[in-house]
Amino acid sequence: MPPRPVAAAERKICLIATEESGDRLGAALMKVLRQRLGDAVQFSGVGGRGMAREGISSLFPIEELSIIGLAAVVTQLPKILRLIRLTADAVLDEAPDMLVIIDSPDFTHRVARRVRARNPKIPIVDYVSPSVWAWRPGRARTMRSYVDHVLALLPFEPEEYRKLQGPPCSYVGHPLTEQLASLRPNAQEQAWRDAELPVVLVLPGSRRSEIRHHLALFGAALGQLSDRTKFELVLPTMSHLEAIVREGVKTWPIAPRIAVGEAEKRAAFRLARAALAKSGTVTLELALAGVPMVTAYRVGAAEAFILRRAIRVSSVILANLVIGSEVIPEFLQEDCTPENLAQALGEVLADSSARQRQLEAFATLDAKMSTGNQPPSVRAADIVLATMGRRSG
Template identity: 35%
Template sequence: MVKQLHVALLAGERSGDVLGGALMQALKKRYPSVSFSGIGGQAMQEQGLHSLVAMERLSVMGLVEVVAHLPDLWRVRQVARKYWQENPPDIFIGIDAPDFNLPMARFLRARGAFCVHYVSPSLWAWKEKRIEKIKGAVDLMLCLFAFETAIYAQHGVQAVAVGHSLRDKLANSVKNTGGDGHTLGIFAGSRRAEIARLLPVYLQAFAQLQERLPQVKAVVSVSEAHLYDLVAQCVQASGVSQVQLSLAPSAQLLAQCSLALVSSGTITLEAALLQTPMVVAYKVQALTAAIARRLLKIDRFALPNLLDHRDLVPEYIQENATADKISAALYALWSDGALQQAQREGFARIAQALPLNVADCAAQAVLTAYAQKVVR
């Protein structure tokens, strides 16, 4: 008789929910006698997750921003701990959200669970003190990129590079060919605070670009319907003309626009895999930035630059994320076909280096490592 396997999973936002849903599906293929509990969104619930609380209660970003939500985060943690004390999981998989998931992993590991963290914290970007906490909490680290595994090997933590799900999702997508030559795609993020902070700057940069290239128009990506009014208010307040709002999938917009202005994050990898030339910008609250500066050990932030190990795309972070600098970079890229081609060649190198069948790789890594633990 096949043992019933109880897998606990915890995702804190939509990207983690997508990863979790695909991983659950792959786990079911390999181990049909499996049940799932935890916190996740629609994708994970469709694969059979018994969700303990609404995932949105964990969707908080930023060092300072989290503070206001600490009481509710504590309540969510207590709900999950109580459930898993009464219904112990065999495997716990924390998906991203390390500040919430690593303490949960430590708690469950002490009670016999095999603990996995999916999406490595950026130890290559920050000082390495967190590695000691990871060693005490995690049996297996699932990394998205091959360069991330080296630091775990140095510290004796088992780690496997499984690839990024976007590589699978976009492998057969239509690549960007320059669109109509006149459209700038603007991607200001998927959180209200991000949009309120970044979109006005992006729109001002677009207005300056229009002064030099009057034929240019913009389409602003609205990642969720509930954000539409906020985006519309920002556009209206900017007074900028020739701006369209779109709820279309980001991949569709990226494939159709001529260039993209994107916030630092996963959207930069999506643009790269779709061969869309881009300028990257991002800024956080001043206090968050001040704290981060004391901890960071990198001077590149955009994923294409990190993955290609060079300054492939222009990036403007924090005080450098000004309309003047962003507009100048967009104009330079728009006016120079050689710059666009150099980006596309780098994007092709990135795509070639990323593995396919990510969820299958992740599921196999989890079950193999768990079986090895059980045998021991």
């Protein structure tokens, strides 16, 4: 099908996001871009429900790429490669004024490299930096050949790109900084945090494989902790994971209340005194909510072998990296034992020096992550439009 005629003043912007978190960023960015450009913008690409509401008809459902784990990637490789080719060909056929790739670097960067090789005139912005500061730092310099600007969610990332000789990188802010009111307790909710029967959050992960690796381990740790102290247990999850979570907690010695959906999760964050969480973005969410935590992460043996040799930072906890200090304890692989987790969680649940250190560190986050009065989506849109103007000028 030939492309439809484009008005002289119209801008064509292609965005590619293959995960729900990226879809949320893409939708917010599209909303601001439409505010700036009005009817003179046409969107295309790949996205989820949020981006669809803002005007994208996705090339394929992003659920087709809900893959995690080395074994899963290997078995799905032909399908992944086919979708990469499909997406790159669609971008090249559209010949947009801008390509914005959003997170999911194993997919989006392969698309970007194909597009740059065949049409170097298309400007490319990468929204959400790959973790070049944690592993495979050489990627930063390689990105210079196919990325014009990186939009960073974490405040320390621009300096890392400078040191690693990567493309220009700007801190635009983390979307969590726009959601503080829904994360932090009011006076009544704060009283719940200090109640005689405190609320403990348990967060085993947002993917099926993560839940499989962590659920039994977390249950055993919480069972040990419940032998010496009393607490109410809340496990937030999403509706598509509710069945597997409910089945997995049936054997737990202490039954959690299952909180389903984002609104119930945020309500639980505002009440919680402490948390046991899988490493990931949720650690930053908990820190901004002022919830002291213990973190853990387990993967399969093959992935653990690779990661041990690749990771170049002393902590994989995002909150620790932003704070600049390892105040949040983390237990990885063989250190992930019920005994270790129960002991550490008991310390942050009590009025201890470990708990106080975390709370004092969390109090510095607002200043460290500040973007002034501009929301992240607005800062991101400004850079997208400026980059588009430079390349087309």
